Amino acid sequence: MTSVDEPARSNGRIRDAARTRAEILDVATREFARAGYDGARVDEIAARTRTTKRMIYYYFGGKEQLFTAVLERAYGVIREAEQELDVDHLDPVAAIRRLAEVTFDHHEQHPDFIRLVSIENIHDAEHIAASEKLGRIGSPALDVIRRILTAGQESGLFTADVDAVDLHAMISSFCFFRVANRHTFGALFGRDLVDPGQRAHYRAMLGDMVIAYLTAERSPDRSGDRHTS
Amino acid sequence: MTSVDEPARSNGRIRDAARTRAEILDVATREFARAGYDGARVDEIAARTRTTKRMIYYYFGGKEQLFTAVLERAYGVIREAEQELDVDHLDPVAAIRRLAEVTFDHHEQHPDFIRLVSIENIHDAEHIAASEKLGRIGSPALDVIRRILTAGQESGLFTADVDAVDLHAMISSFCFFRVANRHTFGALFGRDLVDPGQRAHYRAMLGDMVIAYLTAERSPDRSGDRHTS
């Protein structure tokens, strides 16, 4: 036993605002991701913290603002990861594949973030809308995609009429679905999309898909369109 | 005024078990999809029904079972839609594109269903797991995909090593993401993925993507793999 009965005053400071705040955010992230916004319990978050519920209201104001703060930090993490992306030395095909792989990995490594995004969508992204911080975050990944696309299109490797935001949506779709819908998909089709043994397979599949789309010759006639002649 | 003060006995029967049950399911579907499982209020569902809260417990037993019943019916709808799918008269390329379009349309037309699936995933698909009905539902779309893939692979049009469940996941990813993440994506990137003016664009994009993937020659060397020589 390090100390008798009093709370263990481990690292000198017993009053550390930044530390308390960060710990609340950590626990709240897990709790919101676990149970959803309405399913999460403020008392439960407090209980798993070394501080009390009072502090949650002291630092964040309320449950709603706490959730917004959780979202802001979660999006901040992905933003930082995207900023570290460096694919300028690669040729367009390899660069896109690398980008897809990084996106794939990031989604897999942050299932809580995926859940928070799902939850926020159930609430019509009203917390993002209310947050000034999140309004002007702007994905760095988009700039990367734009640069790669331009290079690929100028060299004639890529189809010309592909938009960066659309491509980002396409890559994210696959990565997001795999993690977000893991449970229903597994229950209905008997296949775990996040099975470690299948990881390399799905990672390659995503890259193949994106490259195939970008390098394919677009056929002019499409089923569903009327003007065939 | 059709009647004095008593409840309007419009269509003959005032006691109709099947009708009451169905009305509860209708309202519950909307309420659960709107607010999530924990956000939904049993009292609110009852209030929007022509009956009372007592009947919810009379017919379904509780909130949890009601949600399960809602899920069962929602999945039943998509199952029926898939069974109507008839693409056997089309060549493999057109058939896959048609399948993708039907999936695309169904997701767009049933945003509440998408929300329910998201919500169920937040709860680790525990309601699906607890439902006997949903355990043995098995997507008819999968059979269709299997047939098309076999035909396409035998004729040499499609890449041989593509699995039906994987392709289903790929198509669903795009369709699902577009609807499910509409709000966060719109808030962060300023683009509404469900904008009617962009509908045809994204529908064609999905078809192009899938066809490109299926008809592309797989390059043996992939970035990230070690065995390049």
Add this chain to the structure above:
DNA sequence: TGACTAACGTACCGGTTCGTACATTAGCGG
């Protein structure tokens, strides 16, 4: 037609849960 049961309504309970009033202490500046 009368009685039996499925179907329905009312009123209420008890636990939960967000939020807060009030008391207290640590640590820093002067």
Add this chain to the structure above:
DNA sequence: CCGCTAATGTACGAACCGGTACGTTAGTCA
């Protein structure tokens, strides 16, 4: 070393919400 304030803890309240006990009526069938 003293006082001031940021930081923290305790105890509690009021509304909410899932669920139920109990009473009532419609429809049906012998």
